[in-house]
Amino acid sequence: MSDNKTIEQNDSRHELRELVHSQLELLLAQNNLEGAKTLLIPVQPVDIAEAIEYLPDSEQAIAFRLLDKNKAIYVYEHLETTVQQALIEDFKRQEVLDIVGNMSPDDRVQLFDELPSEVVSRILAELSPEERQATNLLLGYEEDTAGRIMTPEYVAFPSNLTIGEVLSQLRAKAKVSELIYYIYVLDDASHLVGVVSLRDLVINPQDSILEEIMSKDIVYVKTNLDQEEVARLIQRYDFLAIPVVDRELRLVGVVTVDDVIDIIQAEATEDIYALSALSADGDNYFQMNIFAVAKKRVTWLLVLLVTNSFTGTIIGAQEDILAEVTVLAAFIPLLIDSGGNIGTQSSTVVIRGISTDEVRDLGVGKVIYREGVAGLILGVVLGLITMVWAYLLPQTEKNVNISFTVGVSLICISFLASIAGSALPFLFKRLGLDPALMSGPFITTAVDVLGVLIYFNVARVMLGF
Structure with missing residues (x-):
């Protein structure tokens, strides 16, 4: 029942977004700005962002300016990067400061990564000293690391404070913090020594000291850790956020679960594109210029x-x-296509296992062995079926040797395709290459070449050439 209810809710939300988009476009076409402004008042920021994205370019800025300042900030953070850039170019100086200056630092840095350097420099110069310092701190870390995606807006207190003192200060700090579910505990040198949940503050006596109730078993990440590893840790421990420390274990920020969801989606999309030798570079593939799409595809296709x-x-x-x-x-397409499909299946499960760390416990050798056995089983099943089918075809004149040639070739091709499909991702990872991007095209090519070689060598033996 709960699944059906969720589906119904999702359908309802989809219908609402479609309705908002169609009505907003109609009202703007009629130049009924007051009606459009009223329409957007009860709508969630993420739904407004989606409606704006599907408006004609000339109307996106008009619709955005109808929002009040506080709501506009949240809507802007949900917009696609290309739309954010277009709005920045259309905004006046004060509008830019009102929006960008009030974004959370991690979202602001994500925007700056996509803007031209001269635009970033101009906006940075206009920010307040505090916001400029917070932004420059994140920009100083390498891309796709914990330091780059963290937010420096967190709640932390010394370990010697009581719960009552913490609660009295928490309301003021919560206004400038992105997350208050976890209270981080620091020593005199700002080293992370413990963590307290909001629940702990509520259920313990107000005269309790943080040091007495804090958890000292802290899961944290360092600023240079890859963002995919950060996402795995948050997923593994079901955290809402994870603290980020520098080399001296001083707390410098937190990575929140909403950023992790974006990372997981982006990485999954990247891997899916890479399996077909495509690269979207973080852009929405279906909003890219068609010539840019062709350019991204043509290189690998030529290879x-x-x-x-x-x-x-x-x-x-x-x-x-x-x-x-x-x-x-007549049997060449059947053999190489079957081998290509089996190789792709093996590479897909291995690449996914590498991405999720599921193959770590088994080890490389066992993974390749398992896939090789699976390929051999598949080859025997498919080979026997193909052997019977080839024997019954009128073109073969019930030639047993030809039937055996096709069947034995398919068994060998299936086995080698599974070995190649499972081994190549590990090889490319060891060489520092993207397993998903490299494995797809190379497996297809390797299986085609090996399949034809195996087929004709088996045929020469079986048919006495």
């Missing part, structure tokens, strides 16, 4: 075009056997 020419060369070198047994050519 595959050149490497796949080896398959044609090998087939061309088999003229003698093909001239005598022309029916062999």
Whole structure:
């Protein structure tokens, strides 16, 4: 029942977004700005952002300016990067400061990463000293690390304060903090020594000292840790946030779960594109210019075009056997396509296992062994079926040798495709290359070449050439 209710709620939210978008576009076309402003008042910021994104470019800034300042900040943070850039270029100086100056530091840095350097410099110069310092702190860390995605807006107190003293100060600090569910405890040198949940503050006596109730078993990350590892830790421990410390273990920020969700989605999208030798570079693929889309695809397609020419060369070198047994050519697509599919399946599960760290306990050798056995089983099943099918085809004239050639070839190809599909991701990772981006095209090419070689060598043995 709960699943059905969730589906109904999601459908309802989708219908609401569609309604808001259509009505907003209609009101703007009629120049009814007051009506459009009234329409947006009860709508959630994320839904407003989506409605604005699908408006014509000329109307996006108009719709955004209808929002009050506080709501506009939240809406802006939910907009696609390309829309954020377009609005920045359209804004006047004070509008830029009102929006960008009030964004959370991590969201502001994410925006700055996409803007031209001269625009970033101009905006930084206009920010308050405090906001400029917080932004420069994050910009100083490498991209895709914990330091780059953290927010320096957190709540922390000395360990010698009582709960009553903490609660009396918490309201003021909460106004400038992105997260108050965790209270971090520091020593005199700002080292992270403990953490207290908001629940702990509520259920313990007010005269209790933080040092007495804090948890000293702290899970933290360092500023240079890769953002994917940060996401895994938050997912593993079901945290709402994780503290970030510098080399001296001083607390410098926190990474919140909302940023982790964005990271997981972005990394999953990147891996899916990479499996087909595509790269979106963090952009919304379906909002990119069509020529940019073609440019991103053409490079790998040219590489595959050149490497796949080896398959044609090998087939061309088999003229003698093909001239005598022309029916062999009919089975080439079946064999290499089957091998390619099996290799892709193996590479997909291994790449996913590498991404989620599920293969760490098994080790490289066991993973490749498991996939090799699976490929062999699949090859035997498919090979036997194909053998019978080939024997019954009228073109083969019930030639047992041809049937065995096709069946044995498929068994060998399936086994080697599984080995290649599982081994190549580990190899490319060891070489410092993206396993997803490199494995997809290379597996396809390797299986095609190996499949044709295996097929014709088996045929020469079985048919006496």
